[in-house]
Amino acid sequence: MSRTGADSGLPPRHLQAVALVALAAASVGIDPSWLLGALTLALLVLAALKLLEARDRGGRRLVALLQLLVCGLQAAQLPDLLPSLVQLLAVVLSLAGLVQLEGGVTAPWQELLRQSLQVLAAALPMALVLFLLVPRLEPLSAMPARAAGQALTGLSADLDPGSIASLAEDDSPAARVAFADDRPPAPQQRYWRVLVHERFDGRRWQRDEAGETFDAGEMADAPGSAALQPDPEAGSADTAGRTQVWLAEPSRFTAVPWDGRSGSADPRLQLLPEGELRLRRPPIERRSYRLRPAAMPLNWQRQPPGPGTLTLPAGSNPRLQALGRSWGQLAEPAERIAAARAWFESSGFRYDRRPGALPRRDGLDQFLFQSRVGFCGHYASAFSALMRAAGVPSRTVSGYLGGRWVVPLGGASYLELRQSDAHAWSEVWLADQGWLRIDPSDWVAAPAEQGAPAALLAGSDQGLGRWTWLQRQWWGLDMAWSRWWLGFDRSRQQALLAWLLGARRGALGLVILAGLALGLIAALLPWQLWRSRQQGDRVSRDLAELLLLLRRLGLQPLPAETVEAFCRRAAAARPDLAPSLERLSRSHGLRRYGRPAGQDRRAQAAEWRRTLLLLKQARPGAIRQGRTSGP
């Protein structure tokens, strides 16, 4: 393709090309099957093609605009610290590209970046005023999402421990949670529920997956679902008493980990009746959400059990059912639970991550009465089935247990959950207490080489690799960023406005206008100061002052007359000023052409000021004033 004359005056494309490369690198985490992701990638490709094709200033401007749009769309999908930094870099480069286009000259890239940062810094105060104070709107409609995707890392929809011969050691990150007071939660509080499995077919525990393929509005219409509500009066020493900021890794489930007790004002979070907390985001996206203390037990804890929570398939696991029925003779459900605990503790069960597969038929019978070796899923599954046989409504819950408390060098402390922290436990319904968490894995012995599940509660940094250490430091910064950046949502904005305005919300418009005016002043004041500094160096300003003084005396320099010649002429015209003028002329020559440094420069500047003062005092007006004011 030949270059036409139209682009001959345009600056090179390098700067805009670098911005595109940065945006392309940041697009790695974008899901192209989501509408927003596809739009982002399409605009990125369009910007690249336009950059190749553009032959005039308008085309190159369009490239810069497309780059900014891609930045914004990426920010909507990738709000984490690293992508945000790349997006900021791309914004600076895009603006530098625009500045370069308008300048029409090949300025050094440092100068262009400096100008770009100056413009950005000047606009930032106004942007922050708008960002903080303009009331945010509710989403106009639900965003179309991609279809249910492939399973990523994380929990399984069905709890089927019998089919697992050995647990894979998956140490990939699952979630991180930071607390408002930077203190770790008590070990007994580190059960983080995600999925609730209520349907049991004799082998597998299944969950209700309605709403996982989140089409428009489905979540809000899910029966019994409700938004979490915060309770500002709440507060206690446990996790429910502290604000939490969660960052959950991508998962195919909309259900996210939580402690089961907190609330939230985030309208995107929906609580299902069985106690699953769901957040609609694309499966490829990392989810972030804030939870707040709730004083009262949440509804799901008091939600009466449905008939399905007592269902056991007829004919499956007959020995299990017989054992359960024998406990059913006990009057109180609590006694049945205690009997089960005593039975597990006395029957020689052993915790093992590689128990081997169980037969498809009556697998739990084999586990309970023959092998007696298993991991958390086996115990949760068997205990819940036993409770149903004993007439106690029950279900299994999968989520995470424990976590590692990380105190990075910089950023926020956080609890780190990995996939290896995945855990399963049971929930039973007691009429007076509601749904009660029972972890039967606690009742069994663990081999020393594998560690008991309870051992996961305490974090240890021993044996950490350098890479893991670095990763945790970065996550600390990431956590701090998320707590600050993702934490400012509609509810926080409402709180800010309430704090600022109280009941005078009608004055919000005026406050915004005043803020904008202040922002504009903050932007233009440094700019004007910078411009005034550009008017010349100190020597030139001093000379201008002298010329102004002489002009008031009726002495004007001639065209092409040197300072020295002008001073000689002025001295001839005004012999009374001759000594001062001679000194000023000599001083100017020394300062301008001698280029003194350091102390010499300061001394000569002082000499100039003293002489100029003498000249001012020698003016007729000054002399007359002296005479009239004297005795």
Added chain:
Amino acid sequence: MRCAEASSGGFGWPGRFGPVQRGERLRLGLGNLLILPTGFGLLWLGGSLLLQLVGIQTQRNGPLLLSYLMLSLQVLALLLTHFNLLGLELRCARSEPGFAGEPLTYPLLLSSRHPRHAVHVRLAGQPVDTAAPAPLRLAAGTSSVELGWRCRQRGLHTPGVLLIQSSAPLGLFVCWCRWAPAAAQAVVPARQRGPVALAQPPRPALGRRPLDADRDGSEHWHDLRPHRPEEGQARVAWKALARGRGKLSKVFRDRAGEKPLLTLAAGVEPEQALRHLAAEIWQRSHRGEAYGLVLPHQQVPLGQGRRHRQRCLLALATAPGAALGTARGS
């Protein structure tokens, strides 16, 4: 007289709107500067609204902040673009004569207290090769600018309407002013080889020195003589003084009678005859010959050098058409 009409050629749409300021000096201020968003500025606004929508839909801070940032940049650009021209002073400088149909340069002086970025100064209705597409980066102080233009007619002409425009720093707004500088530039008839008549110089009366033998404008050095105080410093032969030959004055003398006086050729259409004279003067000047010019409205005595040539060309440029017609008739 204006040679280039105030058309919008080469200006884009800003060149069509706004009053045209007149005079030899123009200070750009609130009263004469206009500012409007560019097409790119409107696209920018649309882009920021799109990001606002995405931010609302996704409830994410990133697109919301970027959207507000783009809006703030737009407000800021409105002021910065305006400030880039506000206070700039333009003056007409002394122009040199040029030939009709050939590239002319029209000088301007731009004075500013502050540095200014990317200021476009262009003349309307000029071909692309004489336009000045490169934006000016003005330092604090006075800068000179030479605008290229063409004019097909001889005479004293102004270059027409000038557009002073800037869209720096981001190209979101365009700020402009239209100005018709009043200082005229002499446009000499186009050079065209052809017949030129020679007029006899007037014979000097007996006892008198030849007319204007050593008048100002004659640049032919003739002799040295002892310096007289009333002759001033301009004629002192400094080189001779430096060599210790004393203070001497240079004597200049036109070699009247030795070279011809050029005049309009008979039987040639007057404007064409002027073009012939322009070519002849140019050639003789380049050969270093002396020549004079006799026109119906003006006579330029014999002489040579650049200043003499300028006088002759200016006489050709300003020759009134009516006088030429009369002379030809007689």
